[in-house]
Amino acid sequence: MTNIRDLAKMAGVSVTTVSRVLNSHPYVSEEKREKVLAAIKESNYKPNINAVHLSMGKTFLIGVVVPFIDHPYFSRLIKGIAAEALRHNYKLVLFQTNYDEDKELEALQMLKQKQIDGLIICSRISSWPIIEEYLSYGPITLCEDTRDRKVSSTFVDHYQGFMTALEYLYEKGHRKIGYCIYRSSGTNSKNRALAYQHFIEKYQLSYNPEYIISHCLHFEDGEKVVDKVQQMANPPSALLVTSDEVAAGVVTSAHNRNISIPNDLAIIGFNNQPIAQMMHITTIEIPLMEIGKKLFLQGIFQSDEPFYQEVPVTLIKRGTV
Amino acid sequence: MTNIRDLAKMAGVSVTTVSRVLNSHPYVSEEKREKVLAAIKESNYKPNINAVHLSMGKTFLIGVVVPFIDHPYFSRLIKGIAAEALRHNYKLVLFQTNYDEDKELEALQMLKQKQIDGLIICSRISSWPIIEEYLSYGPITLCEDTRDRKVSSTFVDHYQGFMTALEYLYEKGHRKIGYCIYRSSGTNSKNRALAYQHFIEKYQLSYNPEYIISHCLHFEDGEKVVDKVQQMANPPSALLVTSDEVAAGVVTSAHNRNISIPNDLAIIGFNNQPIAQMMHITTIEIPLMEIGKKLFLQGIFQSDEPFYQEVPVTLIKRGTV
DNA sequence: TTGTATGCGTTATCAC
C-alpha cells in the first residue's frame, strides 16, 4: 500500500503538498498538482481511512437505531439511509433494539464515547430527558415530529395523514371507524390517536375503545384483527391499519372468511408499499426511502440549531374503500 | 476524552502496562492491573477506535453485498450479520447492487484498498475469475455452494431442498410440476434446476419449459405467475415458488380468481417466513438469521484454507399441498 | 514483569 509519503517522493514535492491536492485545498501550483495527480494515478493510491479518521477525530460512522431490521417499514428506511451514507463515505452501525431501552442506551453510549459521529433513531423507546441528556455529545436525529423539542427530525405529519384518511372514509359514508397500531406510546401513534379523537369530536361520533386495536405489526397480525372485529357485537365498518403489510393481512384473512372488502369492511393502509399496489389497497403514501436519505443528511450535516423537516403524505385511492 | 497516557499517569504505570490490561495480555502484576482498572473506571475511559484501527491496520468494517436491502430474504440475512457484527465490534458497509456488476466491483475494490476487512456477498453477479482475482486481497465469503471453488461459504443445499419438495409433491400424486425463480443464472437457481432435471428424468416426466417461470421476487409477482398458469393449455398441478413472499402472492391471486389451493394448484414456498406460517403455506425452511451469523463469523475469522459450511433445510408441511 | 521509543498515515500549524 503506497502512502502519502511515497507519493511525495514520486512527485518530488512535500507531503503537505500532496495532502493539499488530495483535499483540493488552495495554494498549490498547477504544475505540482499535476505531478501529484500523475503519481496518484500511477500508484493506484487510496488514502488509509483509518489514518484520516484518527487525524480528523471523526469515525465516519453513523448509528442507526431500529426496533426491527427485517421489517418492511424499517428495512426501507435503512435502504435510504444506506444509499446516502455510501455516497458520502459513511458506514452504518445498525442497532436492533426490539424496543428494549438498554439496547437504545448502548447506541447513545457509543455516541457519547465518540464511537460514532451521529445517531439516527428511527423509532424511539427512551424518554425525552434521556435523549436530551445525550444531545450534548453529538447529533441525534429522530423520525417523529419533534417540533416541541430541540431535537432535529425528518417526520411525517401523522396527524394530517390520519385525518385525511378519516375524512375520506366519512365522505364515503362510514360512521363506525376503527384503527390498528403497533404501540400506543410512540409519538407517531399519539398523533394518530389525536387526529382520531378530534375527528370523533368534530362529527360527534361515539367513542368505542374496542375499535382501537394495538400490537399490529406484521402481515400475520391481520388475522388477529379480523378475529377481533368478528367477535364485536357492533363491529366497525372501516379500519385504518398500521401499515400496508398488516392491511394486506387483514384483506387476506377477510377473503378467507368471506368478509367482503370494502362492502363489509373498508381498509386503508399506510406507506404505499408494493404489496398495497398489488392487492389494490387504498393507502396513505409515506416515502420511506426518501425519508431515509433526508435522515442521513440531517444526521451528519447538522448545525447547532435543531432542524425540522416535514415530508408530505398522499392519499392513494384504490379498491379497499 | 481521556486517553491511554492519562490512564498511565493516574495509575502510576506506563502506557504499555495500560495497553496490556486493556487487551488482557499476560505479564502484568495483579497490583498494577487493579490500579489501571480503577483508573479506567474512574475516568470512564473508552479507547479511541480510530487509533486502535490505525495501529492495528484493520478497519473493523465488513462489507455486505446484497441485490436488495429491503427484501425480506436479504433483510433477514442482514439482521443475522448485523447482530453478530455488533457482538464483535464490527460495523457494516451495506452495498445494494440491484445485480449491477459495477456496484459489486465497487465493493470488491474497497476490499482491495483495505477499506474493509472482509466482504460477504449474499448474492453474486460477477464471474468466478473476478471473485478469484480479488480473493488475494482479503476474505470473501459467499452464500452459495462453493465446494468446487476455493472460496469460503455458508450455504443451503438447494439441490436437496428442491428435491425434497419435488418428491413430496410426487408422493402426493403430482406429475405436472412447475417452479418459479428470480434469475436462472445464480448458483442456487442452477442447483434447483439441476434437481428439477434429475427429478424429471428419474420419474420419466415430460419436460415443459413453460413450467419454469423466472423473474419472481416479490409478493406482487405472484399475480403474474397465476396469469401465466391460467394461460397455459396444459397447466401444472403444483408449483415450487421462489420464496414464501412470492408464494403468498400466488395464493392470494389464486383466491381472488377462485382457483382452489391445493386442489387446483399445490404450492410450496421457501424460507419459512412469518407470512408462510400465517397463510398456512407449505414451505422449505431456510434459517436465514442463523446463516447471517455464520456468514459474519466466517467472513472475519478466516484461515487460509477455504471453509464450507452447509446449513440443513426442513420441509414444513402445511395447507398448500 | 515493566517501561521506552517508534511506527501507523493522515491533517494542521507555522515558519519560510
Next chain:
DNA sequence: GTGATAACGCATACAA
C-alpha cells in the same frame, strides 16, 4: 506557494 514537523491515540519490538 511550499515544506518541516507536531499532533492524533494506540500497539508493540526491544531493552531493561
